Amino acid sequence: xxxxxIHHSLFFDIREFVDEKVWNALGEKSAWLxxxxxxRIADLVRELSNSAVTINNWHTGGNYxxxxxxxxxxxxxxxxxxxxxxxxxxxxxxxxxxxxxxxLIMANKSAFISAGLTVIEDVADTPTWLHVDCRPRLDDTSIxxxxx
Numbered sequence: 001x002x003x004x005x006i007h008h009s010l011f012f013d014i015r016e017f018v019d020e021k022v023w024n025a026l027g028e029k030s031a032w033l034x035x036x037x038x039x040r041i042a043d044l045v046r047e048l049s050n051s052a053v054t055i056n057n058w059h060t061g062g063n064y065x066x067x068x069x070x071x072x073x074x075x076x077x078x079x080x081x082x083x084x085x086x087x088x089x090x091x092x093x094x095x096x097x098x099x100x101x102x103x104l105i106m107a108n109k110s111a112f113i114s115a116g117l118t119v120i121e122d123v124a125d126t127p128t129w130l131h132v133d134c135r136p137r138l139d140d141t142s143i144x145x146x147x148x
Contacts, residue, residue, distance in 0.1 A: 009039050011046045015059040017068035017089070023059070033069050034086045037116030037134035042089055044115050045101065045132075048108055052094040064092075067129065078148070082119070088133035090126070098123045098130040105132075109143065121148045 015023050017039070018030045026032070046053045058065040066076040067090035070083040082088035093101050102123050105112050118140060121131035125148050137144065 009043050011043055011053070012039065012055070013059070016055045016057070017086075019056065019065045019069070019071065019074065020058050021073065022069060022071060030069075035116075035134055038068075038087055038089050038132070040115040041112065041117050041132050041134060042091065044108075044111060045091055045093060045104070048104055048111075049093050049096060049101070051096060054092040054094075055089050067092075082133040082135050085135075087135055088131060090129040090131050092129050098126050098128065101130045105130075105143070113141065113143065117143055119144045119146055121146055 014028060014030050014034075017034045018026075022030050022033065042053060042055065054062070054064060055067045056062075056064045066074050066083070068083065068088075069086045070076055070081060072084070077083055091101060096104070102120065105117070105120065116134040117132055118135055118137045119133045120143055122145055123130065131148065
């Protein structure tokens with residue numbers, strides 16, 4: 001179990017979904033900024049891949065700090081990104097390319113839709129990560145592939 005579990009995740013720590021500024025301001029209350037569906041989606045990728053999944057790793061000395069929630073001070077990505085709503089994560093799965101993670105998701109599509117996955121960014125534009133999000137959509141019975 002992670003040191004600061006988030007929304008009953010078996011695999012992730014709250015700090016993996018937020019940056020250091022948010023963590024320093026809110027601590028464990030940082031979880032309030034994260035949609036529980038994105039946590040379930042990340043857990044499902046971890047479970048089905050049986051491999052380590054990295055979102056943010058700043059808290060362990062790593063370079064990733066903007067792969068989960070992005071505050072208004074973060075210049076990474078689009079101004080209206082789902083990251084700014086706590087509904088997106090850029091997943092890096094050890095031993096898997098983004099294309100392989102996409103295939104894993106599509107092979108288990110119904111489980112991911114049930115978890116709340118609605119959108120994936122085109123892997124042609126995400127060379128070292130897979131962007132997943134749970135933005136509200138009228139059609140929540142499919143997974144939409146979008147250009148970032």
